[in-house]
Amino acid sequence: xxxxxxxxxxxxxxxxxxxxxxxxxxxxxxxxxxxxxxxxxxxxxxxxxxxxxxxxxxxxxxxxxxxxxxxxxxxxxxxxxxxxxxxxxxxxxxxxxxxxxxxxxxxxxxxxxxxxxxxxxxxxxxxxxxxxxxxxxxxxxxxxxxxxxxxxxxxxxxxxxxxxxxxxxxxxxxxxxxxxxxxxxxxxxxxxxxxxxxxxxxxxxxxxxxxxxxxxxxxxxxxxxxxxxxxxxxxxxxxxxxxxxxxxxxxxxxxxxxxxxxxxxxxxxxxxxxxxxxxxxxxxxxxxxxxxxxxxxxxxxxxxxxxxxxxxxxxxxxxxx
Amino acid sequence: xxxxxxxxxxxxxxxxxxxxxxxxxxxxxxxxxxxxxxxxxxxxxxxxxxxxxxxxxxxxxxxxxxxxxxxxxxxxxxxxxxxxxxxxxxxxxxxxxxxxxxxxxxxxxxxxxxxxxxxxxxxxxxxxxxxxxxxxxxxxxxxxxxxxxxxxxxxxxxxxxxxxxxxxxxxxxxxxxxxxxxxxxxxxxxxxxxxxxxxxxxxxxxxxxxxxxxxxxxxxxxxxxxxxxxxxxxxxxxxxxxxxxxxxxxxxxxxxxxxxxxxxxxxxxxxxxxxxxxxxxxxxxxxxxxxxxxxxxxxxxx
Numbered sequence: 001x002x003x004x005x006x007x008x009x010x011x012x013x014x015x016x017x018x019x020x021x022x023x024x025x026x027x028x029x030x031x032x033x034x035x036x037x038x039x040x041x042x043x044x045x046x047x048x049x050x051x052x053x054x055x056x057x058x059x060x061x062x063x064x065x066x067x068x069x070x071x072x073x074x075x076x077x078x079x080x081x082x083x084x085x086x087x088x089x090x091x092x093x094x095x096x097x098x099x100x101x102x103x104x105x106x107x108x109x110x111x112x113x114x115x116x117x118x119x120x121x122x123x124x125x126x127x128x129x130x131x132x133x134x135x136x137x138x139x140x141x142x143x144x145x146x147x148x149x150x151x152x153x154x155x156x157x158x159x160x161x162x163x164x165x166x167x168x169x170x171x172x173x174x175x176x177x178x179x180x181x182x183x184x185x186x187x188x189x190x191x192x193x194x195x196x197x198x199x200x201x202x203x204x205x206x207x208x209x210x211x212x213x214x215x216x217x218x219x220x221x222x223x224x225x226x227x228x229x230x231x232x233x234x235x236x237x238x239x240x241x242x243x244x245x246x247x248x249x250x251x252x253x254x255x256x257x258x259x260x261x262x263x264x265x266x267x268x269x270x271x272x273x274x275x276x277x278x279x280x281x282x283x284x285x286x287x288x289x290x291x292x293x294x295x296x297x298x299x300x301x302x303x304x305x306x307x308x309x310x311x312x313x314x315x316x317x318x319x320x321x
Numbered sequence: 322x323x324x325x326x327x328x329x330x331x332x333x334x335x336x337x338x339x340x341x342x343x344x345x346x347x348x349x350x351x352x353x354x355x356x357x358x359x360x361x362x363x364x365x366x367x368x369x370x371x372x373x374x375x376x377x378x379x380x381x382x383x384x385x386x387x388x389x390x391x392x393x394x395x396x397x398x399x400x401x402x403x404x405x406x407x408x409x410x411x412x413x414x415x416x417x418x419x420x421x422x423x424x425x426x427x428x429x430x431x432x433x434x435x436x437x438x439x440x441x442x443x444x445x446x447x448x449x450x451x452x453x454x455x456x457x458x459x460x461x462x463x464x465x466x467x468x469x470x471x472x473x474x475x476x477x478x479x480x481x482x483x484x485x486x487x488x489x490x491x492x493x494x495x496x497x498x499x500x501x502x503x504x505x506x507x508x509x510x511x512x513x514x515x516x517x518x519x520x521x522x523x524x525x526x527x528x529x530x531x532x533x534x535x536x537x538x539x540x541x542x543x544x545x546x547x548x549x550x551x552x553x554x555x556x557x558x559x560x561x562x563x564x565x566x567x568x569x570x571x572x573x574x575x576x577x578x579x580x581x582x583x584x585x586x587x588x589x590x591x592x593x594x595x596x597x598x599x600x601x602x603x604x605x606x607x608x609x610x611x612x613x614x615x616x617x618x619x620x621x622x623x
Binding site for chain 1: 458
């Protein structure tokens with residue numbers, strides 16, 4: 001691949017995942033600008049835990065910008081079992097991507113953190129300055145530390161070389177193309193899959209945990225638009241939280257009710273309180289985002305849930321599960 | 322190398338450094354036990370930032386135990402300039418060593434942290450529960466006993482005495498040596514007010530060997546003199562001046578950074594295990610280190 005056409009060639013790692021697919025859609029629907037050349041890659045193109053493969057990919061693509069979404073991810077129960085792997089694979093991937101980007105002279109890298117990496121013992125709402133203030137929740141310490149180290153590494157690249165490597169911090173993302181696996185996925189796709197199965201088999205919906213923990217959910221298509229804005233306009237090295245406001249936090253029970261309603265489920269809903277609840281809440285402040293974009297409008301939660309349920313039903317065969 | 326003779330083959334990475342040399346000396350002076358096969362390696366034997374070289378080393382040595390001391394280290398001013406390199410090279414080395422140890426089935430790994438890594442905004446004294454412990458991941462996922470020690474400021478023979486890049490005590494020793502030779506003043510960087518607990522490398526070496534044999538918690542353990550033995554940089558400079566019989570002027574360049582004001586660590590956990598361990602008195606340890614530097618000036622790292 002030669003010199004980028006126009007002014008930007010944007011390499012998106014993790015391009016086939018939940019957020020990557022959302023960015024692809026938003027760009028294809030018209031959010032791309034003239035002079036922007038978008039290249040979406042996945043594990044088929046390179047194993048990013050392998051330094052040589054990653055470097056070869058970057059040398060071939062020659063990106064001027066990188067959106068780094070690739071990661072080993074999973075829901076509560078998978079994290080609990082595999083903290084070592086979550087740490088090592090993510091640290092390897094992140095170092096390979098950041099350093100290859102640096103070596104090919106990329107002007108900007110936007111990586112992806114998560115509100116689940118913040119200190120477990122904290123005041124609320126959490127904000128961007130608090131990431132490293134204490135140990136993360138024990139359930140996913142491997143993943144959390146690996147993600148925190150992206151921020152450490154960004155600051156080091158800035159301090160030693162002046163690079164603009166930054167990161168965003170979404171809350172709980174959901175949408176089409178998610179991982180709907182009940183054991184390994186996140187709560188909302190897990191609930192959608194469970195309701196689908198409960199409807200087909202005429203059984204009850206069993207929600208894991210008490211239903212009391214609270215979450216802020218962000219629709220992947222909204223996140224995609226914000227990612228593109230960050231890529232173009234946000235130039236701080238300190239990360240930025242991308243989330244609906246605190247007032248839109250819902251309980252797992254309320255989220256389950258939204259799925260039940262969207263999928264027109266009429267069976268029984270029970271709560272298996274022997275299963276772990278995970279963190280009770282992770283309420284994040286989106287004040288920084290609102291300072292930059294006071295008028296950004298998020299898709300209403302119930303509408304976003306409905307669209308996601310419809311996508312899952314229409315794409316059941318090929319959906320990741 | 323075949324099966325370890327007797328019960329333990331201990332691989333020591335960073336074997337040529339300040340702490341590695343101290344452990345070598347202590348073992349050679351009789352602290353080794355029958356059945357212990359000690360193998361000291363350095364960067365000459367393998368580049369530990371390279372995964373393949375590290376794995377080859379571990380497959381050749383087949384350790385049952387590892388003391389992991391190798392690291393990219395430096396004093397305040399070098400760290401300020403090269404945070405990226407300090408991060409990347411150490412992460413690579415640590416991951417290569419821990420994972421190679423895991424892959425060859427080592428029973429125990431003791432790594433080396435530092436009190437300089439603790440939270441800046443904190444209550445004092447700092448203790449072990451404040452650490453972020455990734456050895457927990459190996460324990461949680463596989464049940465391995467990978468643990469770590471946390472020394473305070475280490476000094477002794479075979480240190481890096483480079484004034485720009487080294488730590489404060491060897492820096493002061495080198496500076497006094499030069500000031501004596503040239504008849505000039507000793508200029509201490511900073512105000513002299515920050516406080517540190519210093520631990521002599523030979524004392525640390527004895528404690529490392531005890532940890533290797535007897536300490537089986539995954540949570541790390543601070544290895545340090547007590548809080549009451551914390552001294553100011555000014556007092557440390559005075560100890561060097563006295564040990565080297567320097568009579569010139571001593572000034573403080575307050576335009577230079579002080580670094581952290583203090584990092585006072587608790588050695589309560591150590592004292593619970595070893596109530597009777599005796600540290601070499603600070604002035605005696607400083608005197609021995611100064612004498613070593615003067616006697617070995619040509620070949621000392623500087």
